[in-house]
Amino acid sequence: MDKAWKETLSMLAQGELVSGATIGGHLGISRTAVWKHLNQLQEWGVPIKKLKGQGYYIENGIELLSHASIVEAMPLVATRLLGELQLLDNIDSTNSFVRGKVDAGAGRGFACLAERQSQGRGRHGREWVSPFGRNVYLSLSWHFDEGVAALEGLSLAVGVVVARVIESFGVKNVALKWPNDILLGRRKVGGVLLEMMGDPVGDCQVIVGVGINLGMSEEAAIDQPWADLANDGQISRNALVSALLSELLLTLDTYSARGFSAYRDQWEYLDAYRDSPIKLTTPRMTVRGLGRGVSVTGAIQIEVDGVVESYSGGEISLRSDDDS
Numbered sequence: 001m002d003k004a005w006k007e008t009l010s011m012l013a014q015g016e017l018v019s020g021a022t023i024g025g026h027l028g029i030s031r032t033a034v035w036k037h038l039n040q041l042q043e044w045g046v047p048i049k050k051l052k053g054q055g056y057y058i059e060n061g062i063e064l065l066s067h068a069s070i071v072e073a074m075p076l077v078a079t080r081l082l083g084e085l086q087l088l089d090n091i092d093s094t095n096s097f098v099r100g101k102v103d104a105g106a107g108r109g110f111a112c113l114a115e116r117q118s119q120g121r122g123r124h125g126r127e128w129v130s131p132f133g134r135n136v137y138l139s140l141s142w143h144f145d146e147g148v149a150a151l152e153g154l155s156l157a158v159g160v161v162v163a164r165v166i167e168s169f170g171v172k173n174v175a176l177k178w179p180n181d182i183l184l185g186r187r188k189v190g191g192v193l194l195e196m197m198g199d200p201v202g203d204c205q206v207i208v209g210v211g212i213n214l215g216m217s218e219e220a221a222i223d224q225p226w227a228d229l230a231n232d233g234q235i236s237r238n239a240l241v242s243a244l245l246s247e248l249l250l251t252l253d254t255y256s257a258r259g260f261s262a263y264r265d266q267w268e269y270l271d272a273y274r275d276s277p278i279k280l281t282t283p284r285m286t287v288r289g290l291g292r293g294v295s296v297t298g299a300i301q302i303e304v305d306g307v308v309e310s311y312s313g314g315e316i317s318l319r320s321d322d323d324s
Contacts, residue, residue: 157255186272
C-alpha cells in the first residue's frame with residue numbers, strides 16, 4: 001500500500017465522516033485520485049461507505065495494526081523471545097512470507113502480521129478468507145533441534161493457547177475441534193496451520209500460522225459455519241495480537257521440554273466433540289463412533305463397538321454425525 005492509500009485510510013479509521021475534498025486537500029490530489037484510492041481499499045475488503053454530497057466513512061471505524069501497541073503490551077519475558085515483528089499491509093500469505101524470510105536466514109522468533117491476505121491458506125490448501133483490517137493473520141517461526149519428534153501435538157497445543165487467549169477477553173463458549181479449529185459453539189472462529197522446514201530428524205524450523213475472525217463481514221464467502229468475536233464486545237485487535245503473540249512465544253520456548261502432555265487435559269476440556277457421535281474421513285476410509293479425546297501424541301481417539309482406536313495424519317475431516 002502506498003503512502004496516499006495509508007493516509008486516506010488513517011483519515012477514515014476513526015469512523016467519522018470525511019469529505020472527498022478534505023481527503024484530496026490533505027493529500028494534494030484530485031477527487032478522481034481520491035476515488036481511485038477509496039475504490040482500491042473497498043476491493044481489499046475495507047467497508048467504506050458514502051453519503052452522497054457529504055463524504056465517506058468506515059462504519060464503527062477500523063483499528064489498524066500498531067507495532068508499538070503490540071510490543072509495548074507484551075511482558076518482558078516474551079519480548080526477549082521475539083526476534084523481529086513485521087507488519088504488512090497486503091501479502092499473499094503470512095506463512096509464505098515467513099517461509100521466505102526463514103529461507104533467507106531469519107532466526108527463531110521472526111513474526112509477521114498482515115492487514116490483508118490475498119491467498120490466505122488453511123489445512124490442505126483450503127482458502128482462508130482474509131479481508132483488510134478486520135481479523136488476525138499471524139505467522140511465527142521457531143527452531144527445534146529434535147526434528148518431528150519434538151513437534152508431536154504442537155498444533156493442538158497452539159489451539160489451546162489460542163482458545164485461552166480468546167477466553168481471556170471475556171468470550172464464552174470457546175471450544176476446539178480436532179485437529180486445528182477454534183470454535184464458538186459449533187462455528188469456526190479461528191484456525192492453526194503448522195509448516196515444517198529442515199531436517200525431519202534434526203534441526204528444523206516450524207512456521208506457526210494462526211487466523212482469528214475478529215470482525216468478519218456478513219457477506220464473506222465462507223463454505224462452512226463461521227463466527228467472529230464482534231458480538232462479544234469491543235475487543236482491541238492490537239491487544240488480542242499482543243496477548244496471542246506473547247503466549248505463543250512462551251509456549252514454543254518451552255515445548256521441547258514440556259511436550260503435548262502439558263496441554264492434553266486442557267485440550268480435552270475444550271473438546272467440542274468429546275463423548276459425541278463423530279465421523280472421521282480419510283482418503284481410504286470413514287470411521288463413525290464416539291469421540292474419546294486425544295492420545296498423548298495428539299491423535300484423535302474414537303470408540304467403535306467398545307474399542308478405542310487412535311487416528312492421525314492424512315486427509316482427515318471431523319464432523320458430528322448430525323452435520324452434513
